[in-house]
Amino acid sequence: MKASGSELGWLTWPSEQGDKRGWEVAQKTLNGSQFYSYSVCNVGEREQDNWLRTTFIQRRPSASRVMVELQFVVRDCNSFDGASLTCKETFNMYTSEADADVGTTFRKGQFKKVTTIAPDEITRKNLQPVNTETRVVDGLSLKGFYLAFQDIGACVAILSVRVYYKTCPATVKSLASFPETVAGSQALSKVDGVCMENAVSEKVPRIYCTMDGEWVVPVSQCQCKPGYEEIKEVCQECQPGYFKAAVPSEKCELCPANTQGTGYGDAACPCTPGFYRAEDDPPTGPCSGLPGAPQDLQATTQLSSGRVLLTWSPPGDTGGRADLTYSVECRRCDGAACQACGEKVRYEPASTGLTETRVSVSQLDAHLNYTFTVNAHNGVSAAASKASPRAHGPPSTAALTTSLQYTGEGVWGGGTTVGFQTGGPGTALGHLICIWGTLDDNLNMTTYTVLVLDRTSVRVSDLAPATTYLFRVQPITEGGAGGASIEDEFKTLADGNTNFPACFELKQLKPLKTYVDPHTYEDPNTAVLKFASEIHPNHITKQKVIGAGEFGEVFRGILRAPGRTEGPVAIKTLKPGYSEKQRQDFLSEASIMGQFSHQNIIRLEGVVTKFKHAMIVTEYMENGALDKYLRDHDGEIPSIQLVGMLRGISGGMKYLSDMSYVHRDLAARNILVNTNLECKVSDFGLSRVLEDDPEGTYTTSGGKIPIRWTAPEAIAYRKFTSASDVWSFGIVMWEVMAFGERPYWDMSNHEVMKAINEAFRLPAPMDCPSAVYQLMLQCWLQERAKRPRFPDIVSLLDKLLRSPDSLKTIADFDPRVSIRLPSTSGSDGSPFRSVSEWLESIKMSQYSENFACAGMVTMEQVLHMRNEDIKNIGVRLPGHLKRIAYSILGLKDQTSTLSVFAM
Template structure:
């Protein structure tokens, strides 16, 4: 009765549960109990009283289940074995068994509950072939014990679903077996299957269908193939998960040249399009000057007459050859014999390229015969690959015709035999020397006359003519009137003649000379008289005595220079190119006295009286070049309608200023606006009607003199340095004549333009400085730059032109020392103490003796004995006119001028390393040179000679001498070295 009740119960269970069966996607089914129906043919053991098949009709269809329910008997061991299940796919190493079953609650059987079980077991046995009815339990291994999640009791149906994985499987097929130990269970469905990753195309790669991994955690690596017309650097790969999904693609296929990706395929580029490389890019239209391509083209060929350079990409347009240069001209440079400048305009057609260059060749023709110029003619820059449309040609001969061929070239010129060439045949042509039209006396003394002259307007504006000056003493006896001429050949239209007789009339005439030496027409004779000799009177004042002593001091310095100059004038008829560093003496003209803008009740009146107002829209700032006391300083451009665009420096007033700060800021412009001299910074104007006030000055390309000198240490000659000093002295002479005292003359306040011309700037010390990085001495009247200030100005605030002369002496030392800091690293108190005790800065290395003697004159304690700026300008002019006077070098003491071991540390200990020593003499840039040369100890340094220093890699003369002098000082070190060493 129990068995029949269970069967009926299970029939109802099957009918209800069948609606929950669903199909899985991406699955390959090996066994489906429901689909086989009554043809299962499963074996049972024992054949009776064990598992039995039950059938019922559901919706006119027969459903079959297996059940067993021997709960009243002990020691149950009932087996149910399936038929042979073939794996089919060799890769199906792991299969899934899905069971749907019902288990009856043991408590519902009353007394039989003691022997009842609520679980059954799943077994598997592998085989290579079907063994039929040969069933042996020993061949099976247990897979799992199947326990229900829910137990059916009291008429409530509880269907359980369990899925177990079998694997790894290695043989052709297998059997499943279900062992019942004494439960009341019904198998509603048994389904055996494995999962696959379906075939797919990803990133232009084809991957085949793949059996899912045998382990639940394993990924199966699958190698694919690129689609047609695609390739990859490495084979594309992807991973198949145990659940039948694709993950983690590796490697990428790209369409071949001439093909582009469309969906998951590569299609040929259309007509008129191309693709040059294997990539993900799309096809591009053919570039300019190319032939329309065929489908699937890798590139578009150039049209006839168009080319690509070797460095051009296939994606770039094709280029044509450039046309010939235009407007070829030759201009004779009259400043130099045998030199002309060729210039031309770029070609009208460049062929669409920006790598244009020019080549120049030359033929020289003597009569009918022509031959290449070869090395006889020099081109500057070299004529092989010119970037600019001009070249200077030198070493030309005046009597020959020259034919110049200028060729325009580009990166595609090599592909065509045609040449884009223009030619010009010319010869040197010099204009006749101009006529001297007037001569004037600029300055005279008892033994000297300063003259200058002008030439006719027809003179070439860029010609640098030489002049022949003839002069003689005018004699009363007419027979001797023309017999004692002195002839000078000059490079400039001015001259100062010395060693003349006091109170004597001299007759002058001058003519211009062409670059070839052809003389022009002599000017009219002009007569000029020297001043009579001034004799001393017995009742001269003390001031006259002091003045005479100053004159004697300067005379002692310049006697040698005068003698050398006189000998030079009689031995040579042509001055050196270095004469460009001095100019004619300033004309003697009355100057307006300087007016302090602070004396105006309303400072704005002074600003608008002395400074021009500029519209803010006319100024364009370009770059910050520094920072002033009141704000930043910019490089910019001033463009006023009707005037040429000018580079300027723009001082700005920082935001948040007070009205007092604004007036102090603009007061400097009120000062500068009163000055007009080539060695004084020029004021362009001010901006006061804009919310941000500005001062606009001329732009000085090389910046402050001290930093410029440090950047060019050892690169300039003494002659060039003295030329710079002459310009500064001329500017200060002008200021002194206007009764203006600068108070802050220092190399940092001198600006240098692109021609190495120096100009005095920074006229702001009349106000109290808020921040001075150079170090100042505070008094009741403001702050003073100690290192540059005269002793009386420090002690008593006695600022005069004489105190400016002291400062000029310090500037001279800065210039000759290439921007070295005066008094090195001594404190301000040490500097003042040393000066009062008579210490003066030593001569810099290679400083001419005459220049150093002038420094010492500027540093005389008694200010009345210091030279005037007019005297300084005169002396520097004489030194420049006689460069031989600069060859005598002042004594140089390295123990004072260069840091030595005894002063390298507070305890006087020697240098610990070569790099420390080099840093102390500011030559640390050579540390690596010494190391590479194996000079690593100070003992090795002391053994070095000049040749050893050169071999290390020190080439600049100034640097070579600095290091050599330092080694000399190290050898001569004593414990009593000056405390003033750096």
Template sequence: MKAAGGELGWLTWSPNQGDRSGVSMVLFFYTYSICNVEERDQDNWLRTTFIQRRPSVSQVFVELQFIVRDCNSFDGASLTCKETFNLYSSDADADVGTAFRKGQFRKVATVAPDEITKKNDMRINTETKVVQSLSQKGFYLAFQDIGACIALLSVRVYYKACPATTKSLASFPETVAGGLNQQLKKVSGKCVDNAYSEDLPHIYCTAEGEWVVPVGQCQCDAGFEEVEDTCQECQPGFFKAEASRDKCEPCPANTQSQDSRSLYCVCMDGFYRALTDPMTGPCSGLPSAPRGLVATPNSLTPGKLLLSWQPPEDTGGRSDITYSVECHRWEGSQHLPCGEKIRYDPANTGLLDTKVSVSELDPYLNYTFTVEVHSGVSIILKLNCFLLRVSSSDPPKITSMRLVERDSTSLSLSWDVFPRPRVQSQPIRYELAYRKKDNKIDVTTYVVLKLEKNSVQISDLSPGTAYLVKVQALGDDGNQGVSSLEEQFETLSEGAGRNRSRKNLLALFGNRLTGLFFLQVTSTRLLLSLNRNTHTRQGPEDTYFSSPEQLKPLKTYVDPHTYEDPNVAVLKFATEIHPSHISKQKVIGAGEFGEVYRGTLKAPGKKEVAVAIKTLKPGYTEKQRQDFLSEASIMGQFSHQNIIRLEGVVTKFKHAMIVTEFMENGALDRYLRDHDGEFSSHQLVGMMRGIAAGMKYLSEMSYVHRDLAARNILVNTALECKVSDFGLSRVLEDDPEGTYTTSGGKIPIRWTAPEAIAYRKFTSASDVWSFGIVMWEVMAFGERPYWDMSNHEVMKAINEAFRLPAPMDCPSAVYQLMLQCWLQDRAKRPRFGDIVSLLDKLLRSPDSLKTIADFDPRVSIRLPSTSGSDGSPFRSVSEWLESIKMSQYSENFTRAGVVTMDQVLQMKNEDIKNIGVRLPGHLKRIAYSILGLKDQTSTLSVFAV
């Protein structure tokens, strides 16, 4: 009334409708007043006009200012006079005008004054009452007088609300405070533009309209920084790699950023980052050439020398400098690789020291050695060369031995040497040793003959007996050359063949030679692993001497199942660990044989390292124990940076365990799915290169993996990929449909070459096919090969020449390599050495990855236009998102009001960004999906494509 400057037009009512209530002016403002204190049974009402209610308001506060006269100030009215009045309210969906019914009102409170006005002393009272449970469009307030002398000076009706605010980069809307039964109301915020939070922040609004207890906060997106409750772009010369509260940082050394909103700074010309370098770090230059390559022959050991050199003058600012040595030999005008027969100590790659010992060099040959310097940013840099001629005094090498003639008591043998002696040179002397094969005494004895020609007839032998023979050349100075491999020859049984013609004998020799040839072809790697070192005799003139120990074999895989006792294989290839040195910390998985733990290994005298611990569940059978430990027998034979490292085994205690190095990021397929779209093509190719290097090593070891898949590749924090899982006989526990049962066991169909499926022909070439599938998995960020096709559909499609299409954003050169791996003719597929070389070239030339392969979203991400075989359209947006593996954005679409597929088809790239899809890979997948849905009119068959 004070604001209006007049009455408000409120309705008055009393039983007699007399002039007992009215409006009077007091102290220059209007009041509603009544003073019928002398009459009994008063029932006078004052009702407000219709008050509109905001939908979210369920309670209001009514502040009253009023005056009440003291009943004692009225003579003779003390029995009928009252000093209180009542407050009522009534909900209504519409204004009822002047219609008034007391029954529609409910009592809110009785209002009593704190101070009573006496005759000449006016006291103004202020009281606030709460009206709750309002639910209709509006309400009325009413005041009932039952015989008091009162004046209503002011009625103020209000609700409490927490005002709109921005806190921690999140905006919160104005929020009506809760009622008395809801002291705190939880309110979710919305990140400001260019900010992001995985869990939306929230805050609480109190019943008094105050914000309290903020929880969570938003972070400015990558490329943005916080400035006064907003996110602003990083300026040129600055960058911010990920969403955080941090400020933009200046570009590190040797980098530059010319655009705003930069996620990282690019390397300047001539500077690079390694695959394991963070994109936020500085860039490095290439190292210069190593200097002063020197070869020092070993005077005590022929065919051996020490190569040494000085480090490069400029390391390019890096500390991860390593060296490798490459060897070529000259045979006439041919320049050929030295091959596996040359030995390096400690190795020919990954050298940290500037020297290496080279042995097993052949006589009469020239060698070229190339020292290469490596760092994280230089794949291969060929530098100094050195030409070496081995001393002619070194004895030649025995290359083959053959049977010329035999009878029941003698054997005639001959052999070849390399290099062949020159006509003018001094004749080569030889030392031949032979023994019976069935000799069963502990110390094997040989008969030794000294010879001056490359043939011999051994007489006085036992009929029908097998003999083992080996021969070595002697140098001019008496030095012994490398022994030939022991070969077996048999004498004829007594009387057999004495009258046999020479022609028949030669025919028999030819047949045996043919058999030996095929035997040698199938076991070349195994034969190369035998001892090639000089035998140590008891005395210079002894006729008999003890057989020597075999030296360390060449690295060739030995199948542990060939051992009669599998426990022997485990002890041979794996280190036994005492359980007290192992500490289990957390279960990280479960396999067929038992649980897998993360833990630590603290061996005596060594640093504590994180490890993965495979356990054998209780109640196992002996066969299960042998199968469990057979993987350790395989892993223990491998030593390569891209092969999972076996730390050791526990076999001598009740609970068997296999302990391997711990790979923090787990399986590659799951890791890629969790980081979809977060890696560049260059980083993905770097991962492939590591896998290919590991497989090259395995193929050179004559090991066929048979189960190469992204799920069997492990990743550490440096994004280094390592091949693991060397037990195909185990069931693939997380993908039972991934195998196809044949008479020979289970085969992972989606990763297996067609000849391996059809004929069980597993070779390194079939591993190359599997590697092509792994490449597809990497570029598709862990997508399932052949999507939801059944195993029979996959086999049928492959036989009909279907090949997986290029994943989204896949470089053309990478996809072409995949297609080469999937050639039907396995002989035409590249070898792992070729694959490593090609991937190295791509990594050295990042521009080669910019050309993208053709991409059809309808085929490449399997976008059906209908859901199910019945042809019915997608029933919901969430069903469509699930079909393209983007269901994590269902809530984003709902919050944006996109709830029908018609609305989805109208979306543009900017709309997708605005609803919170930030990752480029996810943005493209959703956009391509919408494009594919627009283009399709019926379900697309992958076979038709």
């Protein structure tokens, strides 16, 4: 009425009351303002029944629930003399539905009561408080409705009636658009949406509208399709040079190394000319080049019967791959005619598929010239040949040749005639130490001779018959004797002859860099400057926090430094308020990392030390820590790929052991994984491990030790060596094959130490190849001298990867131990109360709904399930299927409900 300046034409009843007055329009001054109102005040009359009905209110079809907001004043009955018996301070609200306006027709029987309206405050003296009350009218279904207000003897004025309904507004959430939706009478109303342009979803996107007009609980979110990324709720094309291969990925990624984009919206980046992907390389990974030529090919005589030892060094350029192999070709020349050596010549171990840089050749004929060609191959050699056989020729890119002539004369031993003359290339090194001596039955050197040489060969004479000798050669570096050594073992024959060459060729030996402990520097800042490059902070852009360390937060960011390729990096920061010692401890890890350069060791990009906020910048590993990645992809990665990941880790550890560096904290949590599933060793600060996990470390006078990963001699005597790192690598192998399971499960540290000392070893993980588990057990031998070395581990894993059939034999698996199930009971020994509780105990709670929908609601029903039953309820991933099946097997075995589980 305030807006129209007149009454609204509402109907009053009864219309004729004689001297009595019902509802009527009045204009009043209330609290200093003019108001129109419908009012009634017959407090002194008995049996009042005055009705005020609105005009017809048309309803939006979907609005079944409306809100009625009333503003009104009610006078205090005590202010009327003698009316206390008839006066009321409340009135009633009614509603009536209709499909059409009934005009002035009014029948009380058509109305139903909604509520009684009572004021919070009543009018006293000069104070006239305005009450506001909101009521709900629910269950409306016809085209419109009326509201009516019944007075039964109150003095009341209605100032405002506001009728409205609530809606959830049109919105876009998770790349799905949802229409404006009228809030219903249910707590949650289901609303289907539509994926936005260039977005897709496996299921129809869905959200719920509450009674209060709010959106909640989005389900089945949309994601940008390949070639598009989400930017401000819109799927935009990947920019040139970037790609997105799969729907679940969030952002477009920079095209990997040696690839090129085709334009906007790339779902993949093809290889640039001259680079290739192997058949088993992921299409999202980098492309690789062909390897260069093997280096330093040399031939050394071994036996008077015509045996030759060919040795060489890997090519300087491996094409960016670790799967190098070699092949050897032999040609013999009689005068001017040359031909292939044929099947007579024998190669040990083989002439093709070699992973070691050596091969022994025998069955050579005398008085002929032999030419040996060594070819290098890698995983993309076959792909290169298919792509352009004429352009690239044979699978290898280069070969090195050495020629030999066998005289057929001479006898080894006693320092007599050399039977071969070598014309192969080679460059003499600096000084070398050559040590040889005899070995006893326990392979201990009993006598030895030491020579310091300035040449690459030595003649050995006056050797005892039927005696085993060990030769070891080391280079002399600036810091003294160190680096890698060449070691070989030979035994002389009973007649005084020997089965090793009189000349021990050393041309393939290269001095290796050794690790320098930064704590030996008087000024730790000097070590940082020596081993790490300084980066200006203006060249670093932080993007988002991806973790937290002891010293501060870890960010994902971008490095844009002059002379470097722009790319993502991880940025470790030092939190404010640090002490100088904390700063030195923080930067010491950079001093260690800066000394390493290997594809399976995390790469240090540089440090920020000359500004207030110190930082360590490393390469960015997209998939984060290995243990978490494995848990997130439980059962999704085949065994051969897991073994490939272990091969990468062992390669990094071989490099560290060759540099005389002991890691001391090798664990899956300290291995980082990139998008190519390439694993890199990280975290070179043992003093900072597991500070927030008291059960993860064992405190001794010398600091904290990660008990579950540490060799017994290191726990007992703090004897850390490469052999103790090998023990830790065995635990890492178990973590990988068990998809991130916690070693020794919920056992305490003291229980773990006691079990190990009593010869307990972790059981084989589910589906673990027998050969891999046997290597684990070798790594966990009590005597450290009997454990394999990292070169041995690398060699064995390479052999397994070259022979996938060797991974088909599965180690024995005991679900009662390996999954740590307390049969049909929970951790406290009481029976599982539900199927959901059981699934949670084996980390398969994501299938709770599948079991419920299939009617599997009791543990008794679960125990009768077969493998096909598990598949039929929607468990498809092989690892998940087997975990559930093996768990049921363990439950059956312990409860003896069935003796055989049909798999």
